[in-house]
Amino acid sequence: MSKALARKDSSAFNLPNGSVALEELSYGAQLCIWSIRQWVSSVNLGRCVGCDLHKTYQELACVPAIIRLHEFMNLLGDLATRQIDVRNQREQDLSYDEWTMLRLIALAGHGDRPRYMRHLARGLIHPSRVDQLCALARAYCDALTTANLSLSGWPELKLVTKQD
Numbered sequence: 001m002s003k004a005l006a007r008k009d010s011s012a013f014n015l016p017n018g019s020v021a022l023e024e025l026s027y028g029a030q031l032c033i034w035s036i037r038q039w040v041s042s043v044n045l046g047r048c049v050g051c052d053l054h055k056t057y058q059e060l061a062c063v064p065a066i067i068r069l070h071e072f073m074n075l076l077g078d079l080a081t082r083q084i085d086v087r088n089q090r091e092q093d094l095s096y097d098e099w100t101m102l103r104l105i106a107l108a109g110h111g112d113r114p115r116y117m118r119h120l121a122r123g124l125i126h127p128s129r130v131d132q133l134c135a136l137a138r139a140y141c142d143a144l145t146t147a148n149l150s151l152s153g154w155p156e157l158k159l160v161t162k163q164d
């Protein structure tokens with residue numbers, strides 16, 4: 001596994017102001033975060049990622065999404081510009097990087113705000129592969145959408161302006 005994707009129990013870096021709890025997310029968004037965390041865990045343990053995800057995705061009738069997630073995570077792991085903070089399954093709050101990946105995948109699936117999508121991807125991956133990462137994010141979201149899983153409905157982080 002690439003050193004870029006690291007499993008963390010908690011992180012002191014790259015945190016947003018405030019936090020996003022898993023329980024605040026839609027079921028589809030929770031599945032996405034669980035899947036990202038499970039992917040990293042499986043790779044770190046030398047296990048078959050598809051095998052570890054298969055039962056859950058089969059129950060949801062979206063097994064093809066496993067391949068799309070695997071492609072997305074492989075590209076991210078190979079070409080990340082820095083270490084990406086992926087927490088373990090016990091953590092209830094998302095890391096900033098998990099939040100970024102979730103927003104990227106959701107926006108890619110809806111086709112909204114392509115400039116913002118590319119901006120999010122540039123924070124994770126080498127600029128020459130931003131469009132490829134966005135396309136893989138869209139493919140993963142599309143696969144979830146075919147199983148009627150929504151990545152929308154999460155709380156938005158608020159922009160707070162600095163007071164003089």
